[in-house]
Amino acid sequence: MRLALALAWLAVLLLAGWLVAARLEFSGDLRRFLPDARTPEQRLLIDELGEGPGSRLLLLALSGDAPEVLAAQSQALQAALAPDPRFSLVANGAAGDLSAFPADLLPYRYLLTTSFDDTPLDADALRDAFDARLQDLGSPAAGLVEPLLPSDPTLETLVLAEAWAPAAAPEPIFDVWFDRAGARALLLVETHAAGFDPTGQLDAVETIRARFDTVRGDSPAALQMTGPGAFSVDIGGRTQREAQRIGMADTIGLVLLLLLAYRSWKMPLLGALPLASAGIAGLGAVALLFPAGVHGITIAFGFTLIGVVQDYPIHFFSHQRAGLSPWKNVRGLWPALSTGVIATCIAYATFLFSGVDGLRQLAVFTVAALAVAALVTRYLLPGLVDPAPPDIADSPRLQRLWHRIEALPRPKWSLAVLALASLASIVFAPGPTWQNDLSKLTPVDPEAMALDTELRAELGAPDVRYVLAAQGIDADAVLAATAALRPALDARVADGRLDGYDMAARYLPSADVQRARQSALPDAPALRAMLASVLADSPFRADAFDPFVADVERARTAPLLTVRDLQGSPLASAVSGLLLVHPERATALVSLSGLDNPADLATVASAASGADVSLRLLDMKDASESLVIEYRGRVLAAMSVALLLLVATVWIALRKPRRVWRVLLPTLLTLLVIVAVLRLAGVELTLFHLVALILAAGLGLDYALFFEHAGDDRADQIRTLHAVLVCSLMTLLVFSLLALSSIPVLRAIGSTVALGVVCNFVLSLLVARHRAAIEAARAEAEPLA
Structure with missing residues (x-):
């Protein structure tokens, strides 16, 4: 049965x-x-963390071989990754790197370029362009220029590719980016997968490694990769490996402990x-x-x-x-x-x-x-x-152990001293009580963080702390507002107060700007007449540039380019990360690198705000800290309610104040002791410490309830002692292993609960247990003798 x-x-x-x-x-x-965002900064932080350009960037460094070999590998890796739909941008500084310029948007280049904002596309501009092309055809760049000539004699494609290159990009060596020492070839990759998409990031990272292994061949070159996606992949793999080790140890320990306890x-x-x-x-x-x-x-x-x-x-x-x-x-x-x-x-x-x-x-x-x-x-x-x-109660060892426990004095005033000492430690321990910095919770290896900082400095990748945000009723308004900031930002880049910046308006001008550029373009007959005049004494034939005329005419008459038109193109990711469009509002972001004087730029942004668009400089660090503080407030409120309900539950079950107090006192004291020990050890408390305290309270309540339930029956007390010993040892094993983890979340939970197990067991044993009936009778008889 x-x-x-x-x-x-x-x-x-x-x-x-x-x-x-x-x-x-x-x-x-x-x-x-994360809690629901309440402020604009918090909403932007959550959007930016998951979808923004900083969260999608992977920084690559190739090293370990001769520079010319690394340059060739960089070119080959860029060529292998650029067509892959997993990536929206693969840049290595090569002059022919046009991966960010989709072919079906090429006719729009005359609406996107700034080349003719000050000087129109007229006969003089064309004459200068063709003179420059004649020189190019006699130079080493001829192979790059010649295919572009029929449709793009002014080379606006290359102009845009250069304009869309990462700000503060390093100088190229062998036509690709290298670090300042010339020892590492650098690439900048932007994934389609969001920063908080671990599956997509893992796929992207594994694809890059596989392509590099193919490109490297027999070379001793090595690939270094950093960025949020690479960190998440490393953390995920490390967490899985630790979980497997801890799970295996827990399973073996559980089996051995139960075998030893019950034979x-x-x-x-x-x-x-x-x-x-x-x-x-x-x-x-x-x-x-x-x-x-x-x-x-x-x-x-x-x-x-x-x-x-x-x-x-x-x-x-x-x-x-x-x-x-x-x-x-x-x-x-x-x-x-x-x-x-x-x-x-x-x-x-x-x-x-x-x-x-x-x-x-x-x-x-x-x-x-x-x-x-x-x-x-x-x-x-x-x-x-x-x-x-x-019967466990017949065990001689347990009987001797229980006899020694019965000989222990009952703590009274010492518990009050323990509570006061714990409170004093919590209040007066040096250092901050709470950990508000999200970055300190990350299990990223310090060497990996140092590499990330170094490569970001080399590549001029955007920082994630300061962001200029323009909020308005539609995309056009905020694009125009951020574009108007470019002179002020360029001035700060020129004098070193800002390393670089990026904005959606670099890739997608506002509707008003596009209309102005359309109206300045010559129509097809006028452009053909200009070509005939300019090329009359030139080795070029005017009819060879019909594709150029067709592209200009299409740009002049085509519907204006919108965010929707970019869908499915590599530009979509760059724009979507910097332009957040919602049904009732739009937000354009300007990511900043190396900002020296935030207050100065905040003043500029405030002065540029208007009735339709508000501009402000946001500090993502402050936003993240406010989010953590708000989150902690909600958890503390939930814990307060939980404590009241816990007391009510025990009261309903036991009904007598003395019994209720005997059960609750060990748990309450344990919570105080845990927090005091953590504070004295210099640990700044996080959300996960708080959640673990709830678990520790539940464990302590169980121990005290069963000691209380055993009553004054000596045999039942010994059985309860055995059960609580096995329970506490098992729990201590599980959470002690977690406390040794390199993952901060698991370490916080493990250390908190492991400390709670020890305190709960000792205090429950001292406070919640009854005197055995024989011992109580003897104590009552002694005064009569």
């Missing part, structure tokens, strides 16, 4: 797991763990069933309620709940003994077990109202997993266990 039930349970788990796996969609977008090979197998049920239930719940995707952090953190979920079967196993029906055993434990489950679920359920999608997912996963683990322990697990195992 027990075997049939186990097989049926396993079959249901396999079927449920298959159904959940088929429905589950994973997401790596960290914006799910039976069945217990690890039986204990795994509630855990598997909880995991599948949690995944199924979030897959059902969040069809857009479940974040990996939700799943990673959710499965750390092994420390709570495993408590339920362990308490059941430790209290089972001969002469006691498993069903009666679990019914006796159910009041304490269910109280702990309800309290922990209520604590996490408060995150449903945090306004943060990632925390809502975490709440759903946790509540579903804990509830199912408790229910299967209550209604299924008793049908599988041996009804007559050895």
Whole structure:
């Protein structure tokens, strides 16, 4: 009968797991763990982090071979990557690098170029252009110029390609970019995938590496790659490797601990069933309620709940003994077990109202997993266990240990001293209490960060801190407003106050500018007449330039170029990252590199604001810090509500103030001690420390509830001691391994909960346990003697 039930349970788990796996969609977008933006700066920060140009850039460096070999490899790599739809821009400084200029937009070059804004396209301009082309044809550049001549004698294609090259680009060597030392060939790649699309970024990074391996051949050259996408790929791989190592160690430790604790090979197998049920239930719940995707952090953190979920079967196993029906055993434990489950679920359920999608997912996963683990322990697990195992209370070692524990003095005033000392440490510990800098949470290797800083300086890639933002009612208004800033920005670049800048107006002029350029273009008959006059004494034939006449005429009469026309072209990514168009407003961004005097530029932006367009300089660092502070406020509010509900749950379950106080005191003291120790250790608290505190509180509540539930029966106290020892050791193993992780999020969670396990166990043992009946009777009799 027990075997049939186990097989049926396993079959249901396999079927449920298959159904959940088929429905589950994973997401790596960290914006799910950010609160709803309230200010313009916060909204822009979230858009910029995920979609902006800085988040899409990959910086490449080829080194380890002779410069001419590296230059050839750079050319070959650029040629291999440019046609790939994964990339919107692949630039290496080559003169013939026109990948950013799509062929179907070539006729529009006379609406996009600034060449004829001051000097019209007339006979004089054409004469100068053809004289220059004659010289070009006699130079090494002839191979590049000759194919362009029939349609583009003024070389506007090259003019635009140069204008669209990254600002502050390095000087080329062998016709491609090199660093200042001339030892590394540099490339700048912009991906179509957004910065918070880990799958797309992984695909892009792996494609670049594969293409480089092909291009390199037998050369000893090496590829270095940096940028947000490369960081996310490295972090993802490192997280996966650490998760596998930690998971393997946890599994081995769990099996060995259960074998040692119960001397039976069945217990690890039986204990795994509630855990598997909880995991599948949690995944199924979030897959059902969040069809857009479940974040990996939700799943990673959710499965750390092994420390709570495993408590339920362990308490059941430790209290089972001969002469006691498993069903009666679990019914006796159910009041304490269910109280702990309800309290922990209520604590996490408060995150449903945090306004943060990632925390809502975490709440759903946790509540579903804990509830199912408790229910299967209550209604299924008793049908599988041996009804007559050895009684844990008969263990001589545990009896001696409990005897020593009973000899410990009951703490009274010392607890008040501990609480006051912890509060004083929290208040007076040196250094900031909260960590508001998102960048310090990243697990990016310091050497990789140093390389990123170095290559950004070499390539003039945009910074992500300061951004000029123009907000108005439509795209034309904000494009015109940012274009009007170009003289002021160019002046600052010229005198060194600004290294460079980029804006959508570089690629897409406003409608008014395009109309003005159209009206200045000659019509086809006039242009042919000019060509005939200019080329009368030239080796060029006038009829050879019919494609040029056709392109100018099309530019003169074509509908104005809009953002929609750029869709599907490489320019779309550059413009979309700098021009954010919404139904009721539009925002044009100007990314800045090497800004020395933010206040000066903020004054310029403020002065340029008008009735239709507001211009301001945004500090993304301040915006990120304000977002973190707001996020923390919501989590602290949720924790406050959770604490009140936790107290209410324990009060309803126990009803007597003395019992309630005995259960809650260890948990409350533990929370104070954890925060105090972290502060004294110089740890700046993050969101993940706060979330881990909820988990630590749930664990402490379980320990105290079961010590309280054991009452004054010595045998039951020993069984409870055994169960809590096994639970705490298992949880300590899991979270100690997390505390050793190189991933800041996992390290914060692991260290917080591991410290909480130790404090909860010690304080629950000292505060929540009852005196054994024999000891209490002896204590009462002594005064009479």
